[in-house]
Amino acid sequence: MVSVLFAPDKFKGSLSADEVARALERGLLAGAPHTRVDRLALADGGEGSVAAACAGGLFSPEKITVGGPTGQPVTACVAVHDRTVLIEAAAVCGLGILPGGSKAPVRSPLRKADDTELDWVVVRENSEGEYAGLGGRNLSARGQGGEVAVQSALFTEVGCERIMRFAFDLARTRTRRKVSSVTKSNAQQYGMVLWDDVFKRVALDYPDVETESVLVDAMSAKFVLKPEDLSVVVASNLNADILSDLGSALAGSLGLAASANLNPERPFPSMFEPVHGSAPDIAGQGLANPIGAVGSAALMLDHFGLPDQAARLEKAIEATTAAGILTRDVGGTASTEDVTKALVDALTA
Structure with a gap:
């Protein structure tokens, strides 16, 4: 649900x-x-x-x-499916980049998208926050029907500042220099207030970048009602996980969305994957949309310092979708193999 x-x-x-x-x-x-x-x-x-x-x-x-x-729910980071993998991947990757818009000319469920360009990036803190795995169950052995569970979020000033500076630096490379911080400090008075305080402090070092701080519930509405006002959205692990799926759906389908789990300092490898994860419920049926995976490869090439090669992949995606070669999730009838072949043909044309 x-x-x-x-x-x-x-x-x-x-x-x-x-x-x-x-x-x-x-x-x-x-x-x-x-x-x-x-x-x-x-x-x-x-x-x-x-x-x-x-x-x-x-x-x-x-x-x-x-x-x-x-079928099984999907998440923005495949590592979330296994807690052990999540802890290891978080230590290596550190943050998640999830472009919310799509250049693919497919019909969005958001009717406003027919005449509004959707072009935003969700920057997700991917090493702490709500997915830190702190807490426990049945802490006091209260007997049948009395079990207690505690799930704690971990926010550090270092972690908050790291992801926010990345978001501000990214905003400086975009046409709209704006960073929107997502918070819930009206209800979470410790971790999210620290998040807000760090955001205000970091923003002072970027006077050329427009800023706003928006409660996560209001931001969900903004994704639908005013997507044109968004450029870079920075949020905690849980909030960005949810918003990235919302943004992907508004762009047309989770199958279109690419993501990058980056280690910005680069001593460890980064991970690139489609937002939809492995989609085991449709495996082997020829239904999966390969565009999210190919888009993730484009993000990987860009991370490697190969922007021209990344642009070729993005143009192949645009050409394929413009030709109407689409999988079922975006209203087409093509199979995974059909779309993959069209992408390869566009690359070699």
Whole structure:
């Protein structure tokens, strides 16, 4: 299950939960197979802005849940599937880079994307935060039905500053020099407040870069409502994990999204992989979209200092999708092999 926010321009209390659920299925999630709205809570209230409705308790976005395709959930980092691997990979990689936009000319579930360029990068702190693995279960052996679990997040000033400086340096290479910090310091008063404090301090060293600090729930809405206002989004391990999948889906499909798990100091190897992970539920069926993997290879070539070769891969992706050779996840009928052959042909043309 994943949480989504349906945010029309105006909140109307006369809409029933069922009406909004059907609107979700017809609109925001149109074209996504096996998608259904299982549960949605919408309180009665008068007309007003979504922000005002949320603030007034009229609208409960956290209670909107949508069921996706069957099978195992995927994550932004394949290392997350195994805790031992995660700890080892985090020590080596340190951070995750997940481009949220896509140049591939496919139809996005976000109708605003028809005339809005989606061009942002999610920078994910990948070595600490909520996935540090600190905590325990059954701490006091309370007996049947009384088990206790504690899951702690670890934030260090060094880790926060490292990822934020990377984000600011990246923003300086982009057309829109802006960094958006994602936080939840209104509810997590220790780790996320440290995150905010470090962000403010680091921002002083980059006076040429525009900044904003946005709560993660509000940022989820911004991905949908104002994607054109985003350039570089820096977030903690958990928050960036969620937002990167949201951004990939808005760009058209998780199958399009590439990622790089980088060790910026470079004493250790970096890891490049599609955001969708291994997708074991469709393995061997010719359904997987190879574009995310090829895009990840482009990120790898760029990391190796081979921008021209990376650009060739990106142009091959554009040519293939522009020709309408698409897998099912983006509305086509081509198989994995068909798309891969088209990519190779575009590279050698």
